[in-house]
Amino acid sequence: xxxxxxxxxxxxxxxxxxxxxxxxxxxxxxxxxAGQSDLRKxxxxxxxxxxxxxxxxxxxxxxxxxxxxxxxxxxxxxxxxEFLLTNDIKRASPEMQDKMLAQFGPGGKSSANYxxxxxxxxxTITLKPLKTLPDGQTLxxxxxxxxxxxxxxxxxxxxxxxxxxxNIITWAKAMVQREGPSGEMxxxxxxxxxxxxxxxxxxxxxxxxxxxxxxxxxxxxxxxFEYNRYSEDGAIGNRANIxxxxxxxxxxxxxxxxxxxxxxxxxxxxxxxxxxxxxxxxAFRLIFPGGWQEVAQREGFDLPEEFTRKP
Amino acid sequence: MDEMDARHQDFELLKRFVHDGEQAAFADVLRRHLxxxxxxxxxxxxxxxxxxxxxxxxxxxxxxxxWRFAPDDSIPAWLHKTTLLxxxxxxxxxxxxxxxxxTAAQLGTTMKTPDEQPTFNALVPLLDEALLSxxxxxxxxxxxxxxxxxxxxxxxxxxxxxxDTAQKRVERALxxxxxxxxxxxxxxxxxxxxxxxxxxxxxxxPAETATAVMHSVLHASPPALTGLTASMARAAALSKAQxxxxxxxxxxxxxxxxxxxxxxxxxxxxxxxxxLGELRTQQxxxxxxxxxxxxxxxxxxxxxxxxxxxxxxxxxxxxxxxTLKARSRALLAADNYRWPNDVPFVRIxxxxxxxxxxxxxxxxxxxxxxxxxxxxxxxxxEQETTGQVFSNYFSGIDRFLETSLYQxxxxxxxxxxxxxxxxxxxxxxxxxxxxxxxxxxxxxxSGTLGEERWAMVRxxxxxxxxxxxxxxxxxxxxxxxxxxxxxxxxxxxAGEPTVSWNESSGSGSSPMPLRLFLANHATPFMGLSQGxxxxxxxxxRWLTAEAAARLLxxxxx
Numbered sequence: 001x002x003x004x005x006x007x008x009x010x011x012x013x014x015x016x017x018x019x020x021x022x023x024x025x026x027x028x029x030x031x032x033x034a035g036q037s038d039l040r041k042x043x044x045x046x047x048x049x050x051x052x053x054x055x056x057x058x059x060x061x062x063x064x065x066x067x068x069x070x071x072x073x074x075x076x077x078x079x080x081x082e083f084l085l086t087n088d089i090k091r092a093s094p095e096m097q098d099k100m101l102a103q104f105g106p107g108g109k110s111s112a113n114y115x116x117x118x119x120x121x122x123x124t125i126t127l128k129p130l131k132t133l134p135d136g137q138t139l140x141x142x143x144x145x146x147x148x149x150x151x152x153x154x155x156x157x158x159x160x161x162x163x164x165x166x167n168i169i170t171w172a173k174a175m176v177q178r179e180g181p182s183g184e185m186x187x188x189x190x191x192x193x194x195x196x197x198x199x200x201x202x203x204x205x206x207x208x209x210x211x212x213x214x215x216x217x218x219x220x221x222x223x224x225f226e227y228n229r230y231s232e233d234g235a236i237g238n239r240a241n242i243x244x245x246x247x248x249x250x251x252x253x254x255x256x257x258x259x260x261x262x263x264x265x266x267x268x269x270x271x272x273x274x275x276x277x278x279x280x281x282x283a284f285r286l287i288f289p290g291g292w293q294e295v296a297q298r299e300g301f302d303l304p305e306e307f308t309r310k311p
Numbered sequence: 312m313d314e315m316d317a318r319h320q321d322f323e324l325l326k327r328f329v330h331d332g333e334q335a336a337f338a339d340v341l342r343r344h345l346x347x348x349x350x351x352x353x354x355x356x357x358x359x360x361x362x363x364x365x366x367x368x369x370x371x372x373x374x375x376x377x378w379r380f381a382p383d384d385s386i387p388a389w390l391h392k393t394t395l396l397x398x399x400x401x402x403x404x405x406x407x408x409x410x411x412x413x414t415a416a417q418l419g420t421t422m423k424t425p426d427e428q429p430t431f432n433a434l435v436p437l438l439d440e441a442l443l444s445x446x447x448x449x450x451x452x453x454x455x456x457x458x459x460x461x462x463x464x465x466x467x468x469x470x471x472x473x474x475d476t477a478q479k480r481v482e483r484a485l486x487x488x489x490x491x492x493x494x495x496x497x498x499x500x501x502x503x504x505x506x507x508x509x510x511x512x513x514x515x516x517p518a519e520t521a522t523a524v525m526h527s528v529l530h531a532s533p534p535a536l537t538g539l540t541a542s543m544a545r546a547a548a549l550s551k552a553q554x555x556x557x558x559x560x561x562x563x564x565x566x567x568x569x570x571x572x573x574x575x576x577x578x579x580x581x582x583x584x585x586x587l588g589e590l591r592t593q594q595x596x597x598x599x600x601x602x603x604x605x606x607x608x609x610x611x612x613x614x615x616x617x618x619x620x621x622x623x624x625x626x627x628x629x630x631x632x633x634t635l636k637a638r639s640r641a642l643l644a645a646d647n648y649r650w651p652n653d654v655p656f657v658r659i660x661x662x663x664x665x666x667x668x669x670x671x672x673x674x675x676x677x678x679x680x681x682x683x684x685x686x687x688x689x690x691x692x693e694q695e696t697t698g699q700v701f702s703n704y705f706s707g708i709d710r711f712l713e714t715s716l717y718q719x720x721x722x723x724x725x726x727x728x729x730x731x732x733x734x735x736x737x738x739x740x741x742x743x744x745x746x747x748x749x750x751x752x753x754x755x756x757s758g759t760l761g762e763e764r765w766a767m768v769r770x771x772x773x774x775x776x777x778x779x780x781x782x783x784x785x786x787x788x789x790x791x792x793x794x795x796x797x798x799x800x801x802x803x804x805a806g807e808p809t810v811s812w813n814e815s816s817g818s819g820s821s822p823m824p825l826r827l828f829l830a831n832h833a834t835p836f837m838g839l840s841q842g843x844x845x846x847x848x849x850x851x852r853w854l855t856a857e858a859a860a861r862l863l864x865x866x867x868x
Contacts, residue, residue, distance in 0.1 A: 014562025021569035028576025056604035063611035081628030110688035111643040114658040126670040142666035
């Protein structure tokens with residue numbers, strides 16, 4: 001009986017184990033099959049994803065290549081391109097004018113005899129616009145070339161300057177003051193300032209010039225004229241211009257001091273310098289077209305010997 | 312009977328009877344245990360004739376079931392139990408009542424109970440029940456010892472133990488039997504009384520009864536087993552260990568097979584999971600990479616679209632630029648040139664370049680650099696080279712200033728004021744160095760631009776040198792070639808730190824409060840206008856530092 005029970009116990013245990021293991025194995029097989037199914041699906045998905053990835057990678061490479069090509073072939077600076085498409089080039093700012101000129105490339109801005117310059121650039125330069133008195137109303141070749149002033153225009157401009165100078169001379173002769181003698185100083189001529197006259201005279205002059213050559217060139221010419229007149233005619237009307245004739249102690253000849261004066265600043269030389277034939281104060285040439293000889297004759301002093309020598 | 316294991320003897324005899332049909336072997340078994348069976352039946356039934364019948368039935372049952380016994384089974388125990396069952400069955404029969412009176416009358420002849428032993432007489436009816444309550448080994452020991460009348464040595468041999476051990480086992484069994492009775496109220500049921508009860512109820516089978524039983528049993532015993540029955544008999548004859556071994560052997564194959572299936576499935580699943588994990592990782596990476604590529608692709612497509620639009624604009628702009636260039640080329644080549652109102656460019660004659668200077672200040676190297684860039688059509692490399700030429704010039708001037716400017720406490724031509732904290736700033740002659748540097752600048756530019764273009768932009772040398780020396784050294788030409796000194800005096804005037812200075816050229820300043828030089832002063836000092844700029848810049852920096860040190864730092868003396 002016990003053996004039977006033992007056998008039954010063993011066999012029952014074995015049967016239970018068998019069933020349990022069988023169930024486990026069956027479930028394992030089922031899971032395995034499900035897993036294998038997942039594996040197949042996943043593999044297929046992966047293949048699809050990898051295929052898509054390869055296609056995309058190729059596309060990205062192509063786009064990058066095209067992008068590099070596009071960037072390398074973009075010949076015009078974008079800001080310049082945008083300006084050219086959306087603006088009137090006549091209204092280009094100074095910076096944009098320079099940028100456009102830069103786009104012309106090496107050698108694109110000059111020829112054998114000429115060079116291209118932006119109009120804005122012409123405002124940053126200066127040059128002597130008029131010849132030295134007594135031809136003070138005559139335009140220099142440089143300004144005629146830079147501003148492209150034709151002979152007809154030049155005649156009109158020079159006529160305007162001549163007329164303006166006549167008015168200034170008339171005004172200066174009327175306003176000039178004479179002092180002296182006083183100590184070593186024989187005489188002092190002073191052309192006093194009159195900003196209102198000077199302003200009106202200049203405005204009238206350039207109004208006439210604008211009518212002859214247009215506002216654009218007239219403004220440039222005015223800039224050059226005003227920049228240079230301090231050294232050319234002492235900015236008559238704008239500054240007080242002074243000419244003094246002095247005896248120089250211990251020396252036989254005479255000397256002079258001259259220049260303009262404005263508030264606390266002046267360009268008058270401290271010590272008298274000798275009178276020389278080729279150095280006559282420009283502002284006073286308007287009053288004394290004959291220069292030192294005219295002054296000497298008027299004031300009754302002798303000029304140095306070098307004035308009588310032939311040049 | 313030798314001393315070999317009595318159990319195995321019974322088993323071997325039954326085995327020979329079952330497998331070989333050897334009736335003599337079964338007769339031996341019968342003879343060995345007939346007293347036990349007959350005695351037990353007689354005790355229950357109290358009728359010798361019926362006891363014989365019961366004994367016959369018990370041994371016939373033994374013969375029928377002989378194939379079921381294993382070597383470790385106790386035949387006496389089985390016989391005792393079977394006899395009791397058979398006896399009970401018999402007693403339940405129709406003859407029970409009729410025999411009861413006869414049995415009572417015969418008891419006095421068959422089971423003579425001494426009057427002097429009334430104690431154990433009371434135990435007899437429960438004796439077999441008591442025996443059945445014992446464990447099989449204890450019951451077998453008592454049955455062998457008392458009902459089969461074996462010596463302790465034989466009992467030991469039946470269990471495979473020594474005589475002393477057999478005695479102890481018998482005594483222990485008697486003790487347990489005695490306790491059985493005591494638990495049921497037999498206070499006098501001592502071990503001795505229990506042993507006497509056993510001894511007194513042992514019976515010897517009469518010879519004729521033994522012969523009759525043997526004859527009947529052998530006549531009714533089944534033939535030797537063959538085929539499946541023999542196999543079952545063999546199986547039934549296995550010991551517990553053998554049975555367990557066989558069962559395990561039988562069970563292990565399918566279980567192992569299933570275990571192997573489950574194990575393999577698990578192993579394959581694990582491998583599959585690893586593979587799935589790898590694939591999922593790969594898929595995640597691929598998806599992430601794909602997503603990144605999608606975004607990059609979209610970005611590039613957007614940029615491409617933008618670039619396409621830009622290209623269209625570029626092409627349109629290029630057409631306009633080309634028109635502009637053509638117009639500009641026409642301007643450069645025109646015989647009848649007029650001031651152009653349609654473009655922001657003009658041409659100027661190269662012959663006019665030398666007459667042009669830059670506005671807004673004297674003609675110095677910085678202005679010349681701007682003029683070159685504006686008026687000369689410089690290539691990129693020429694722009695780079697001329698830029699380097701100017702850079703070399705300015706860094707050279709900086710080096711001259713560093714090596715020519717120093718501070719001291721005692722000047723050559725200026726003297727510190729008595730009682731003042733003074734510092735003397737000295738600038739060694741630099742005019743020659745500056746002229747040399749300017750010469751080098753002009754030479755380098757001429758080499759870079761070529762004689763023709765240099766002639767177009769070359770400044771008036773005297774004016775160029777003059778203005779540059781003024782910029783650095785001041786407007787007193789005689790000072791360019793002399794050592795210049797400035798003594799700066801700081802003293803207290805009406806309780807306020809005050810500063811004054813004197814130059815070696817003779818000019819100087821009136822006293823002014825030091826606080827004017829504080830960096831955060833309401834009206835900051837704009838610099839010293841007199842004297843060489845290079846020298847006076849150093850003086851101003853020193854005064855600013857002194858003002859901060861003296862006026863902003865608490866004095867601890």
